[in-house]
């Protein structure tokens with residue numbers, strides 16, 4: 728298991744420097760993932776946890792799109808759930824890296840949340856994206872930990888460097904590391920990197936938000952124009968509307 732040292736949950740967010748961006752770009756290119764510290768403050772974590780609980784309760788595939796995932800608490804269409812969530816899609820610490828990798832006009836493809844239930848949640852290792860390693864990265868996933876994510880509660884497994892090859896994902900379990908991602912931190916993955924959610928043996932809460940970004944022009948996993956209510960759509964700033972591809 729790879730341990731990630733954290734100074735603890737922060738009251739404030741760090742200023743993103745050019746050096747930080749260069750560091751994360753380098754990690755992302757080499758390993759296929761990187762972890763951004765303290766993108767959510769302590770106060771935001773309290774709010775996020777409450778609102779995610781509400782989102783799990785209110786999720787309805789007919790209204791929110793996508794399918795319920797067995798073995799998890801789950802919801803899709805999270806931007807529609809509360810005004811707290813929309814600004815996260817443009818949060819500098821994460822969106823700057825998305826723009827660096829996917830281009831300045833990159834958009835949000837989907838915003839979901841997934842939490843493995845006690846003794847459930849194991850996924851086979853897989854790749855989310857199919858573009859050949861030689862082509863430009865077409866999509867990234869960003870996993871925002873609302874609770875400390877550790878092996879005891881089903882932390883994500885990844886195979887470092889596997890975005891650079893074509894080995895079958897299902898045969899790479901021995902090379903996988905289970906990442907410890909403290910609450911408030913964000914795991915950013917190249918969608919070609921081999922990874923999977925894991926069994927949650929303790930049942931301790933593991934609420935994670937998945938904000939999936941793609942290059943501008945690529946169809947969204949959740950058509951935001953279709954699934955966001957009129958009220959939410961009209962409340963959004965021009966920048967958020969652009970990232971959601973509403974216009």
Ligand SMILES: O=C(O)CCC(=O)C(=O)O
Nearest residue numbers: 841882883922923924925
């Ligand atoms: O939440 C996680 O740990 C990873 C989820 C995942 O890989 C997926 O749903 O495809």
